[in-house]
Amino acid sequence: MKVLVINSGSSSIKYKLFENETEIYQGIKEEVKSHHDALEELFEELNNIDQIDSLKDIDAIGHRVVHGGEKFDKPALIDDQVVNDIESLIPLAPLHNPANLEAIQIIRKKYPHVPQIAVFDTAFHQTIPPENYIYPITKSFYDKDHIRKYGFHGTSHYHVARKAARFLDKNLNECNFITFHLGNGSSVTAVKKGKSVDTSMGFTPLAGLMMGTRSGDIDPSIIFYLEKMLGYKIEDIDKLLNKESGLKGICGESDLRTVLEHMRKGDKTAKLAVDMFIKKIRDFVGSYIVELGTVDAMIFTGGIGENSSYIREKVCENLYDSIGLVVDTYRDEHLKKPIDDITGENSRVRVLVVQTNEEKSIALQTMELLKKQE
Numbered sequence: 001m002k003v004l005v006i007n008s009g010s011s012s013i014k015y016k017l018f019e020n021e022t023e024i025y026q027g028i029k030e031e032v033k034s035h036h037d038a039l040e041e042l043f044e045e046l047n048n049i050d051q052i053d054s055l056k057d058i059d060a061i062g063h064r065v066v067h068g069g070e071k072f073d074k075p076a077l078i079d080d081q082v083v084n085d086i087e088s089l090i091p092l093a094p095l096h097n098p099a100n101l102e103a104i105q106i107i108r109k110k111y112p113h114v115p116q117i118a119v120f121d122t123a124f125h126q127t128i129p130p131e132n133y134i135y136p137i138t139k140s141f142y143d144k145d146h147i148r149k150y151g152f153h154g155t156s157h158y159h160v161a162r163k164a165a166r167f168l169d170k171n172l173n174e175c176n177f178i179t180f181h182l183g184n185g186s187s188v189t190a191v192k193k194g195k196s197v198d199t200s201m202g203f204t205p206l207a208g209l210m211m212g213t214r215s216g217d218i219d220p221s222i223i224f225y226l227e228k229m230l231g232y233k234i235e236d237i238d239k240l241l242n243k244e245s246g247l248k249g250i251c252g253e254s255d256l257r258t259v260l261e262h263m264r265k266g267d268k269t270a271k272l273a274v275d276m277f278i279k280k281i282r283d284f285v286g287s288y289i290v291e292l293g294t295v296d297a298m299i300f301t302g303g304i305g306e307n308s309s310y311i312r313e314k315v316c317e318n319l320y321d322s323i324g325l326v327v328d329t330y331r332d333e334h335l336k337k338p339i340d341d342i343t344g345e346n347s348r349v350r351v352l353v354v355q356t357n358e359e360k361s362i363a364l365q366t367m368e369l370l371k372k373q374e
Contacts, residue, residue, distance in 0.1 A: 002057055003366045004046070005359045007064040008103035010095060013038050017051065017058075018363040024051045026359075035102045043110075060115040061107060062366035064155070064358065065100045067093035068120030069146065075123070075365045077373065078104055078116040086118065092146070115373075117366040124154030127195040135203075149207075151199035153181040157189040158196075159361035160301045160354040165194070167339050168297065168350065176292045178285060180315070181356065182305035184212035184254065188281065190288035198291055200284050206242055210280045212254035215245035217280075247273050256304050256311070278314045285315065289323055297350035298325065306355055309333045312342070316351060324348030 007014040011032050017025040027045065029038040043055060052058065063078075069089045076082045083104065090097045104116060133149040134142050141147040157179045165172040172194035179189045186209045189199040200208030200216075210216045218241075226232040232240070248254040250273040253262065262270035289295060300312050309332045319325040326344030335342075338355035 001059045001367050001370070002052065003060050003062055003363045004058050005062045005064070005362045005366070006103055006107075007359065008035065008099050010099045013042065013103065014359075015042060016359040016363070017046070018360065019051070020367075021360070021364065023360065025049055035099070036106055039103060039106050039110075055111065055114070058114060060117055060366050060370055062117045062119055062362040063100060063104055064121070064362055065118045066096035066121045066152070067150070068118075068122045068126075069150070070126065070148075072118070072120045073123050073126035075117050075119045075369050077369060078108070078118055082118060083108075092150070115370065117369050119155060119362040119365050121152050121154050122150045124158040125149075125151030125189070125196045125199050128197055128199065132198045147203055149199070149202040151187070151189070151196065152201045152205045153185070153187045153189075154196070154199075155358045155361050156181045156301060156356045157187075157191070157199070159358065160299050160356055161191050161194070162361075163339060163354050164297055164299050164352050167341075167352065167354075170296075175296050176294055177297050177299055178288050178292070178295060179299045179301065180281065180305050181302045182209075182281070182300065182308075182311065183302035185214065186211050186281075186302065186304070188284040188288065190291045192292050198288065208280075209284070210277050211246045212256070213243050213246050213248045215241045215249065247277065250276060256308065260308070260310060274311075278311065281311075281315050285319075295323060295325075295349050297352050299352045299354050301354050301356040306335075306337070306353055309335075312351075312353070319349075320347075325351065327351050 001020055003018050005016045013029040013032055015027055016023055029042060032038045046052065046055060065086060067089045069092055071085045086097055086101050107116060128149065135148065160179055161177050162172055164177060165175045175194055177191040179191055181187050185205055187199055187201045188209065190197050202208065206214050208216050223237055226237050227234065247256060247259055251259055251269045253259050259270045259273055263274050300306065304311055312332055313327055313329060316325055316327045324347060326347035328342050328344040332342040335353055340353045341350060342353060343350045
């Protein structure tokens with residue numbers, strides 16, 4: 001089975017072609033001004049590669065759709081109703097859903113007989129219970145306006161949890177995990193018996209951990225103080241919290257690799273930024289240990305999670321007395337992708353580094369849905 005995966009953003013289109021579980025082609029269109037023109041170029045490119053004779057060889061197209069709201073807890077075969085539902089969710093993801101939807105609509109018109117499947121970033125988190133997703137504000141904001149925790153990076157958290165369960169030779173529904181998707185955007189998820197029961201991101205991806213340029217959780221009254229006492233406009237506060245905070249706000253650099261390099265050279269502000277980044281992650285670890293009761297494995301993924309042994313070791317530091325967790329530092333510094341066990345001797349909790357592949361996850365979920373339709 002051949003599946004084309006498309007991640008259509010506001011100014012770029014990423015795409016990968018899979019045959020069963022094997023990636024056979026990939027590409028990206030950047031600085032996209034016209035999604036129609038960019039997709040025409042993409043299809044012409046695919047028609048000229050050796051791996052397929054033509055687009056008629058493609059069994060389906062899987063799309064990354066950022067926000068599925070409460071309407072979608074699993075992938076959906078795209079029809080008129082699904083298109084309308086994705087459009088209705090644009091207010092919850094005004095920067096992402098329009099671009100996702102535009103690609104879907106263009107392909108529906110050009111290749112109406114090719115099945116298209118939407119895979120939603122928020123879907124994995126639809127199993128979070130109400131006490132974890134409803135905010136302690138006037139409840140009508142949830143009932144009428146759908147303001148609640150949604151969570152993001154769900155495709156990645158699900159992908160690495162599923163791979164980890166297979167690696168441990170267990171069924172996913174038997175596993176309790178804490179999964180760390182750490183990159184420029186970062187989130188942590190508590191997975192209980194294979195299902196997400198809590199996650200750090202919230203109504204938007206701004207919530208939770210300190211990130212490359214995002215603040216993560218702060219006292220909400222800071223926003224009022226900035227506006228009333230310091231004269232900031234609301235759009236300036238939005239930019240401040242999303243684009244100028246996090247690592248960048250503390251030490252002027254958003255790339256953790258650069259921040260760690262500065263820290264090793266003795267930069268105290270860089271050290272502060274790294275310590276804050278780690279502290280926030282560990283706060284969620286403590287919370288999720290309580291949430292889960294027992295933990296089978298802690299799983300690290302994403303650009304930072306997969307590549308920074310320093311961050312992994314600091315996140316796991318001094319956890320033996322509480323949950324019996326030990327990291328083997330030698331194995332941690334000599335990884336062999338796509339999945340590595342860095343669990344130390346006598347550790348009661350496994351520690352895994354799992355390479356994420358959101359496009360592959362979308363492809364696999366697309367194939368699974370197609371087979372159910374047969």
